[in-house]
Amino acid sequence: MKLFHKIFLCFVVIFSITFQIVGYLLINYAYGNAIEQEKELAFQEFQYNKYILQSILYAEPDFFSEREAERAAIAKNFTVPIAVYGIDGEYFFSNMALLPEGIALDEREDDRISFQIYEKEGEGYIFVCDYISQGGNEMYLITQTDISSVIKNQKDMITYFQKIYLSFLCISFPVIILLTKAITASIKEVGTAARRIAGGKYSERIPVKGKDEVSELAADFNQMAEQVEETIVKLSDVARQKENFAANFAHELKTPLTSVIGYADMLYQKDMPRDQVKSAAEYILNEGMRLESLSLKLMDLFVMDKQDFSLEEMSVKEIFASLKQGIEPVCQKREVRFHMEMADGRIKVDYDLFKTMILNLVDNSIKADCKDIWVxxxxxxxxxxxxxxxxxxxIPPEELGRITEAFYLVDKSRARKQHGAGLGMALVSKVVDIHGARMKIDSDGKNGTRIYLSFMQKGEDE
Structure with a gap:
């Protein structure tokens, strides 16, 4: 069953139950008031007829014991049907069409008047009974008051109320439908948006109106949709990077291998002058060195993805004093001036990974044909x-966003001549992540490059 139908049925049931309860209470209240009024009237009639009976007994004390034949004649003296019983329950007289059942005839001393309401087949009566003592006579007087009209009015009120209920229910149906549609409209929007997102429209959002629970649901849905969209974008980027990685890896292998096979076949098949043999061998050597560099860096990347590293607290000055011994000879060989100025500080690092990161950054700067490097x-x-x-x-500004992708080369021809494989910055980015550091790259593509590495100092991240 749909939510619309559930809410609609709930409205109808709640309306019906509320209407019926209110009607029941009102009709019972009106009926109770009418019965109380009839009781008062019955009591007044009883008192009046009691005085009449006492008058008869006062005038003729032996009327019920000696003048049995004339008892029926006194019925016209009373305003309502009555019944008279002796103190022992002996029947004296009655002009009632219906005698009461089970009415108490033993309340002589407590001065209480008994009431009994009798209903049967649409007829209703109030019986009033009390003890009478007059002129040495003791007996019980019972009066009968007809309340059939009250019962009929109650039934008429119930019938009339049911007609009103059905009329209101028919009139309220369109209102209930409109209210149900208004409540479920926002939920339908959520469902529609969810289907659109499932269909690939990840930018779909729901307008948030008001501050009720449905609006909170819409806000939560929008937040979820944003997270889904961000995740999809990230997954798409990862998938694209993997595709590029596979394509670039295949290309980086195929290009040198094709040339190596060609040169090797030429050396094998033909007798060539020594200078040509030397040139072919040099090319094979260069491409072999590039493939070796590629395989080593790929191995480093895979190891970093699968290995847990233990970081140790070290002095920055001591780290770079050690690194400088390995960096300066490389810079001197390429006629690059190396400048270093390090303030004291202590950071947590894996020395080997940190060294790999710095050497890759220095190597990239040297390959960019720089004359000076400042650390x-x-x-x-x-x-x-x-x-x-x-x-x-x-580095051109438009290339900065992709510089850390595996196999991405800003200048492919220059990189291949220098045995570059496009994995250096990917390694650097991975090492930065392992250390929980941040990296920022600034360059306008003309005046060199600045790379900032930010590490937490000892004690600040604990």
């Missing part, structure tokens, strides 16, 4: 920031 470090509150700057060719 500086300074503490800024809870952060220790390392900046590596060069005056090489730089």
């Amino acid at each position: 500086t470090g300074k503490a800024n509150g809870s952060i220790y920031q390392i900046c590596l700057e060069d005056n090489g060719k730089g």
